[in-house]
Amino acid sequence: MPRLSLKDVDLQRLPQQARAALEFLVLLNPREIIPDATAARQPTLLPPQKPEHAGRRTLVLDLDETLVHCHCQQGALPGPHPEIQIELENGEPKAVLRAKVFALDSVRLGSSGLWCRRIRRTTKAATLAQVVFQSLQPPQVAEGISTRSGRSPGDFCSWLLHASKPGKPSPGGRPWSLDPMGTEPPSYDFRQLLSLKPGASSSSPEFFGPITVARVPGKHRGLVCARAVRRGELLFANRALAVAETRSLPEVTCQKLRSCSEWDFGAFFLLSDGLHTPHELPKLPQVPREEVENMDQRARDVKKERVKAILSANAHELDTSGGQLSAIFLVASLVNHSCRPSAARVFLGDMMFVRAARDLNAGDEITDGYISVLQPALERRRAIRERYGFELCEDRILVEEHLFSKAAVTELLEKIDNANSLEDFSEILEETQRFVSRQLRSLSDCTAESATCVTAAQRLGCGLERLLLGGLVMPVQVGMATILSHMGRHAEAAKGYCRCCWLMEELAPHNAYHAKWAVEALVEAAKASLPLGDYAAYAQHVLNGHCGPGALEVFLGTSKSILKGLNDPKACSHLCPGEVHISCGISQSSDLELQVDLPLSLKVSDLEISACGFLVDLWLKPLGHFLLALPRTVDPDSATVRLHARRLRARFARPG
Numbered sequence: 001m002p003r004l005s006l007k008d009v010d011l012q013r014l015p016q017q018a019r020a021a022l023e024f025l026v027l028l029n030p031r032e033i034i035p036d037a038t039a040a041r042q043p044t045l046l047p048p049q050k051p052e053h054a055g056r057r058t059l060v061l062d063l064d065e066t067l068v069h070c071h072c073q074q075g076a077l078p079g080p081h082p083e084i085q086i087e088l089e090n091g092e093p094k095a096v097l098r099a100k101v102f103a104l105d106s107v108r109l110g111s112s113g114l115w116c117r118r119i120r121r122t123t124k125a126a127t128l129a130q131v132v133f134q135s136l137q138p139p140q141v142a143e144g145i146s147t148r149s150g151r152s153p154g155d156f157c158s159w160l161l162h163a164s165k166p167g168k169p170s171p172g173g174r175p176w177s178l179d180p181m182g183t184e185p186p187s188y189d190f191r192q193l194l195s196l197k198p199g200a201s202s203s204s205p206e207f208f209g210p211i212t213v214a215r216v217p218g219k220h221r222g223l224v225c226a227r228a229v230r231r232g233e234l235l236f237a238n239r240a241l242a243v244a245e246t247r248s249l250p251e252v253t254c255q256k257l258r259s260c261s262e263w264d265f266g267a268f269f270l271l272s273d274g275l276h277t278p279h280e281l282p283k284l285p286q287v288p289r290e291e292v293e294n295m296d297q298r299a300r301d302v303k304k305e306r307v308k309a310i311l312s313a314n315a316h317e318l319d320t321s322g323g324q325l326s327a328i329f330l331v332a333s334l335v336n337h338s339c340r341p342s343a344a345r346v347f348l349g350d351m352m353f354v355r356a357a358r359d360l361n362a363g364d365e366i367t368d369g370y371i372s373v374l375q376p377a378l379e380r381r382r383a384i385r386e387r388y389g390f391e392l393c394e395d396r397i398l399v400e401e402h403l404f405s406k407a408a409v410t411e412l413l414e415k416i417d418n419a420n421s422l423e424d425f426s427e428i429l430e431e432t433q434r435f436v437s438r439q440l441r442s443l444s445d446c447t448a449e450s451a452t453c454v455t456a457a458q459r460l461g462c463g464l465e466r467l468l469l470g471g472l473v474m475p476v477q478v479g480m481a482t483i484l485s486h487m488g489r490h491a492e493a494a495k496g497y498c499r500c501c502w503l504m505e506e507l508a509p510h511n512a513y514h515a516k517w518a519v520e521a522l523v524e525a526a527k528a529s530l531p532l533g534d535y536a537a538y539a540q541h542v543l544n545g546h547c548g549p550g551a552l553e554v555f556l557g558t559s560k561s562i563l564k565g566l567n568d569p570k571a572c573s574h575l576c577p578g579e580v581h582i583s584c585g586i587s588q589s590s591d592l593e594l595q596v597d598l599p600l601s602l603k604v605s606d607l608e609i610s611a612c613g614f615l616v617d618l619w620l621k622p623l624g625h626f627l628l629a630l631p632r633t634v635d636p637d638s639a640t641v642r643l644h645a646r647r648l649r650a651r652f653a654r655p656g
Helices: 016-027 125-135 142-146 153-163 190-194 246-257 262-268 304-314 377-388 395-403 406-418 422-444 451-486 490-507 512-527 533-544 551-555 560-567
Strands: 058-062 067-071 084-088 095-099 211-215 221-225 234-239 242-245 325-328 343-348 351-356 581-586 592-597 607-612 615-620 624-629 640-644 647-652
Touching: 190 343, 190 551, 242 246, 246 262, 246 304, 246 325, 304 325, 377 395, 377 406, 395 422, 395 451, 406 422, 406 451, 422 451, 422 615, 422 624, 451 490, 451 512, 451 581, 451 624, 490 512, 490 533, 512 533, 533 551, 581 624, 607 640, 607 647
Parallel strands: 058 095
Antiparallel strands: 058 067, 084 095, 211 221, 234 351, 242 325, 343 351, 581 592, 592 647, 607 615, 615 624, 640 647
C-alpha cells in the first residue's frame, strides 16, 4: 500500500477503506465520547511525535479492521511502523492520520472499556464503522461507571462471595455471540450487571469465545481452548436455562425443557447425571436459539427423575448466603473440575461469566473448582467423593499425598482449630513453612518410589511451594490478617492480605476469594495511609479478571482517595504488592531461565541461589527463602545470575 502525504484531501480519490474511515470521523467527535482528561490517563498506543508535530491531536485508524482509537498523549507503539500517513494541513487544528495495516486480535478501545471486534477483509468498512459508532454511545463509557456510588468496600467484599462461590459448574430465544477465532466479545454493561440480584433476568447477550468441546483423557469430555488465550480473557458468557429456588428447580426445568429451543433440549440431555455420561460430544450453539411457540406440552418426553439426576450433578447455587436459588447452565456444565483451576467464574444475574485465570495454550483444558481448593488434599478428596462420586487424580493431589501423611495433616488441622491468638497463628505458619520445605527437599533424591511424584512436581512448576503451602495454611494466613485489622495494625493487615493473594496466584487466581482479599489489602493500605498505586492497580487487575472491566471503579466509586491510586503511572498491576513474582522459561539455547520480579531493589550480597536436582533454593535477605520447582533437572554448577534493580534473572544449563 503506498505512502500518502497530502495537503488537500479529496475523499473521493482516496482508497475505499480510507474514505470510509474518514467519513466515519465526520460522524464522530471523539472528544465528546472520551474527554481529554480521561484519555490522558490511558496507556499510550502511538509512536513518539516529531518535534514539529508536538501538541497535535492524533487519530489512529486501523483501516483493515476499522479499529478507531483516539489519544492525546505521547508514547511508544510496539510493532511495525504505520505504512500509511495522511497529513491534513489545511484544517485547524492540524492533524496527522496514521493507519496501521497489520491485524490485532484484541485491542481495547480507549478508556471506554470496550473492545473492537476483529472483522475479516470481506466486511464492508462502512458497516463496521457503524457497529463501532453504536458501541461508543456515552452510557457505555467507563467514566460513567467510575462515578457510581452506593456500595462500600465492605458491601463489595460481601457481594463477591454471593456472586461466586466454589461449587460444581454445571458439567433460547436469546441474543448470542460466537467467537470464530478472533471475534471480540460484546461490550457488556457491567455497571448494570453488577447491580442485579442473584438470578435476575438480564438482556445481556451470550458469548461463546475461543472454546471447543473435546474428549479429555480420564474425564470423558470437557471444554478446551481453541487458540491461545491470555489471562483475564473472557472465554464464554452463558445464560441459565432455568433459575428457581433449589427445591423447585426440577419442576421449573421440566417446564422450560418443554418449550425451549431444540439445541437447549438436546444439550440438556447430553449432560452427565453423575453415573452415566453420553458418548456423543455436545456442540456449541451455532445459530440463535428460539423457544418453540405454542408447542404441545406433551410433545416432548421429559422424565422428571432423569431431569433431577442431571440437575443433581450440574446445578449451581446462585445465592450463597442461604442456597435458596439454583440454576442450570448448559455450556458451563461441560467444564471439568481441577484442584488448580485454569478459569474463574462469576454469577451476574442469570448469567455466568467465565474468564481465563492463567495464560493458556490451544488445547489446554478449561477447568474450575467444584469444591473449595483452599483446603488439604484429604478434605478435597472426601468432598469430591461424597458430593460428586468420583476420585481425584491429578498432579497437585498426587504430590500432596506423597509428601504429607494423613496423620501430619490431621495434627495441623487440630492446631488451627485450637488457635485463638495472633501468636498461635504465627507459630503454626512458621512451623508449616518449615514442614513443607523439608518435605519438598526430600524429592531432590529421586527414587523409584518418588519418580511419579517428581514428574508431577515438575509439571506444576516454580509455584509448587506456594501451591502446597496455600492448601495447608490459607485459613491461618487469613486469620492473621483479620486479627491485625481488628487490632488497628492496618499496614501489617495489608501485608497479610497481600500474602493471601500471593498464594491465590498459584491456587485459584481471580476467584471470589482472590478478588475479596485484593480489595481488603487495598482498603487496609488506605487506612494505614500507605501509597496506594500498587495496591489499587493490583486490585483492579484481579477484579477485571473476575468480574470484568470497571468492577473496582463501580464498588469504590465514592472512595476518591482510593481511586486516585488507579492513576499512578508507576504502579504495576500484575505484581502483588510486597511479594515476589517468579516465572520460568526456556532460552533459545535450551537453558532454563528464572525471572524474579522483586518488590524492592536488592544488591548481589542480599541473595543466594543454589540448585539440587530440579529444585532451586533462592534466599533473598529481606524476604526469606523460596524453594522453586523446575520442569527438569539442571546442572547446579551452571547457574549464571544477573541482578538489575528489582529484577533477578538466573539461567541453568542441562546436566553434563
